[in-house]
Amino acid sequence: MNKNKNSFSEETPLIKQYNNIKDKYTEDTILLFQVGDFYETFGQDAVRCSKILNIVLTKRSNIPLAGFPYHSLNNYLPKLIQSGHRVAICDQLEEPQKGKNIVKRGVIELVTPGIAINEKILQKKSNNFLASIYVYKQKLGFSLLDISTGEFFLSEDNQFNILQYLKHFNPSEILFQRKEKNFFNQFLKDKYYTFLMEDWIFNYSFAYEKLITHFQTNSLKGFGIDDLKLGIIASGVILSYLHETQHYKIKHISTIRRIKKEEHMWIDDFTFRNLEIFRSLNKEGVSLIDILDKTITPMGSRLLKHWILFPLRNILHIQKRHDIVQELFSNSFIHKCIIKRLKEISDIERMISKIAIGKISPRELIALHKSLTAIVKIQKKILGQGSKKLVEVVNTFQNCNDISKHIIQTIHTDSPHSIEKGNVIMKGVSKELDEIRHLYFSKKEYLEKLCSVEQLNTGIQNLKIGYNNVIGYYFEIRTSKKYKIPSYWIRKQTLTNSERYITEELKNYEFQILNAEQKILSLEKEIFYNLINQLLKHINPLQKNAKIIAELDVLCSFSTIALENNYVKPEINHSFQLYIKEGRHPVIERQFQSKTSYIPNDIILNKTDQQIMIITGPNMSGKSAILRQTAIIILMTHIGSFVPATYVKMGLVDKIFSRVGASDNISLGESTFMVEMNETANILNNISKRSFLILDEIGRGTSTYDGISIAWSIIEFLHGNSFRPITLFATHYHELNKMSSFFERIKNYHFYVKKINENIIFMRKLIDGGSEHSFGIHVAKISGMPIKIIHRAKEVLKTINKKNIWNDHISQQQHKAFFLSKKIINYFNQLEINHLTPVDALVKIREIKNLLDES
Incomplete structure (x- = not known):
């Protein structure tokens, strides 16, 4: 460890001890140093703590000090960890003794952001890696x-x-x-x-x-x-x-x-961000996880995130999830029963870690018992219904009945949160504990009986027993009755009108009582930690059951959202096609007040005749939405969820790539266009035959003709690439519509806009054919742009259109020639590779001659 820079030169015994411990840890580690009933911090640690915890910073002998009560650790520790600090907790390891200047201290725990187990530090629905x-x-x-x-x-x-x-x-x-x-x-x-x-x-x-x-x-x-x-x-x-x-x-x-990367669909961070899977680009917006997460348990919520991060590529496993969701979807009775029992199940995964670490509380053990009981009820209910796939799942549950029984026979159901508060262990678990408890809790009856015996022996009718911290239990009588005192009484205190005495029996009983409370706590702790040691032997079955419950929870969540939002079971196979009938965007649909407000659209993609869809249309028409919703439907299918559509059939997808929207990375000196090109390059360098691409406004970050050229080249590359990835390409470059004339697997689509006089209505319906207009000026008008600017924009647009070098005549001739030249090269390749017979070769040569004549 690094030598600490903040050691203090004025070393009292306490500060010397502090320095010796502090020097073992790195400079960014905050040392919480127990001094009596407080955790104290010194020097730079005190300055940090004062700011982070909003506590008073003081000074003693020019040393900054800041502290908080010992029992408030769980309130302050999370704030220190969440601020990005490591915290060493240094406790007093012995009771202060008279004549001893310094008590023994040592670090009992080093807490860092990555290994925290405190509930107030951890997020229930997220892992802490x-x-x-x-x-x-x-x-x-x-x-x-x-x-x-x-x-x-x-x-x-x-x-x-x-x-x-x-x-x-x-x-x-x-x-x-x-x-x-x-x-x-x-x-x-x-x-x-x-x-x-x-x-x-x-x-x-x-x-x-x-x-x-x-x-x-x-x-x-x-x-x-x-x-x-x-x-x-x-x-x-x-x-x-x-x-x-x-x-x-x-x-x-x-x-x-x-x-195992090969077992899961690959989705890069750009795509997760662009599709707004875990967080909306708008701070107040809704993300996909907000729609999908109807889980009941923290375990289920964490597993759902893992499934989304790593969608499956094994068709059988995907179909198994779909089948279970279908069974839950079709059987509302079993669906509701499982949800009811899931609400009785606590975070078993994190309870197991607390068992291993030895920091589980009595109350949490009772929660574990209730969770195991609920699992048994789920298992019985599903077995009674005969749902085939669900039965397969619950048959994998491990038998934990002995664990559950051991807990409930040992721990009180109304146990406190801390073992230190006592009254945790059930009666009958320990004979010794029961006897000491009886002694302790029957002290009133015992003292009353002893007082009655002494009244008979002495004849003092108003005799009473009292207690204080100085002399303990005592008999108290009026001074006028002291002549009746027997010889075996021992005087302890004389007051104005009374005197106090003890007897050997009373003193012995007091000793038993005073030790009973400590003995009870000691025995309860011993029994409690013996129980934890027994539970340690059953960690594996507990973990397996927690995993199964988490899976059931996620699948129930999928069933719930399917019922609530009218989702359908998708079909998935080994083909290379994608057919979505009346697909919808799950997030946008939720944000509409009425589900009928969202206009559904069809998507058909394959590698034979419609590999690439070029989608045009004005802003706000729905281009970006349909790109995102298609990718989301594919993702939802591969995690085992039902999807927002009326019918979906698709081949397996191994990678989803997206390039959507504009962003920059100023800190690394990257412009918006550079970021766009970086992300696009990553896509083009990593595509496979089962990839799905959504590309939105490629080339918009540079000049118009550069942008068109780049976009054209990218589409051409995707079309000619041997992998032929299925692609949705949204653009405002209407010039790209011409590509469908030259490339057989490129098709044009656009979002229909109805124009009435000078007004436009977005129909948000995807139809065949390319659009000739972006209606950007109309959108600007709707936004409230000054009318003078609108009129001037129209004039400029007319001028630009007249001078557009991408006019139909030139571009058609150029691209036709280009397309024919590519065919000619193809023929030559065939001649070279296939070693054709002379007759076949002659036929090919004639075809080439005809193409050359045509070009």
Whole structure:
């Protein structure tokens, strides 16, 4: 660790102890130092805490001080972590003793943004990932861990893809090797909280040993990750970091999975952002996740996000999800029953992590029991209904009845949140505990009985027993009756009109009573933590059940939105076609007051005769909406959801790419057009035969003729590329409509606009053929633009149209010649490649001659 720069030169014993502990941690680590009933901070830590927590900053001997009550830790700790700081919690490890200047102190926990488990720090519906990156030449090892759920992933890939993963998972903290500081500064600075680790930790043998020791295996082959050396290094670094931050109780991290890119549809961050999947571009707008997330449990909500980030590419798995949604959709009774029981289920995943770490509360154990009981009810209800696919799911539930029974037989159902408050363990669990409780809670009866016995022995009728902190329990009598005092009474205190005495029996009972409360708490803790140790043996079945419940929750959510919004079950196969009948945009549709207000449209794409649709029409007509809604329908299909349409049939898609809207990256010196070209280049360099592309206004960031040329070339490339990706291309460049005359798989469509006198009505209906007008001036008029500007714009437009070098005559001749020349080249290629017979070759040569004559 780095030597701390804020050590204080004036070292009292307390400050010396503080400095010795503080120097073990990095400068950005805030040390919460327990002093009696307060956590104190000193120096720069105090200044930071004062600002972050809005608490008073004071000074003593010129040392800045700021603190808060010990019992308020859970209120203040989240604010420190969320501000991007690591926090070392230093407690007093012994009670203060007379004659001893300083008590023993030590850090009991180091909390960082990536390994926090405090409920007030975590978001219920989101994972809290710690990431690790290992840079090796042009390749990166990558690993992710959510300590609150036990999810552990690894991968290795190129720089671009790993940075995409970072954006997808949005980790709270990234571990990085110190020597790669330049990489960190270039790509990650100010975007993520990053902790630089010592270089020697990034070692394959060291990491491999860490992993097999943790998982108690001889190798990593059983996890299917042994070929990912860079990923293994990144994963080993995470385990090292957990140990360094004093997290040793991590049995809930029971497996590690590789991120299998080949099993999931690839969607880059540009596309997630353009489609507004997780957040709207408008701060107050609605995103797709807001529509899809009708989950009941936090586990389900987190899993839904994971499904959206990694849509399936396995048709059988996709169809299985569709079939389960169909069963829930068709059987409202079972659908409602499952939802009812899901409401009784708590966050089992995070409870499991608390069991492993030893920080689960009695109340949470009761919630776990109720959750396991609800799972049994779900299982019985589904088995009773006979829904085929749902039965397959619930038959995979693990039997946790013994766990549930053990909890409810040990813990009071109305237990407090903290074990420290007592009254947690049920009667009958421990004979010793029951006896001590009986002694403690029957003290009133015992004292009354003892008082009665002494009244008979002494003849003092108004004898009473009292208690104070100085002399404990005592008999009190009036001074006038002291002659009746027996010899075995011991005088302890004389007052004005009375005297106080004790007996050996009373003193012995007092000793028992005073020790009983501590003994009760001690026994309850012992029984409670023994129960937790027993539960540790059942982590795997608990985790499996949590996973199944999360899946059921998401599938129920899909069924709910399908019922509410009239979605249909899509068909998916191995073809290369896309047919959407009366498709709708789920977000825009929701924002309309009436569902009938949204105009549905059809989309037909394939690789044979309609690979590329060029869509024209004015602003506000619906071009961007139909591009986005088509991509969203494909995405929803691949995650297992029903879709907003009346019929959908599509082939499997492995990648969705989009280039929509204008943006810039000023911090890296990139203009709007440069960003557009970067994103487009990424698409064109990574397309496959099963890719789906939506391109909106390509080339608009530069001059008109440059833009048209670039757009034309891109469409031509997509058409001629051997992969032939199906594409929607929206544009204002009407000149591009001419491409359908020269390229057989390009078709023109436009959004119909009705013009009445000088007014236009957006019909938002996609129809065959290209549009000749953008109606931009009409849209400007509707927006309230000054009328003088509108009139002048019309005059300028007429002038430009007269001088347009892209007139029909020239462009048709040029492009016809170009198209014919491409056919000629094709024929020559066939002659060369196919080794035709002389007769066939003669036929081809004649065809070429005819083409040349025509051109």
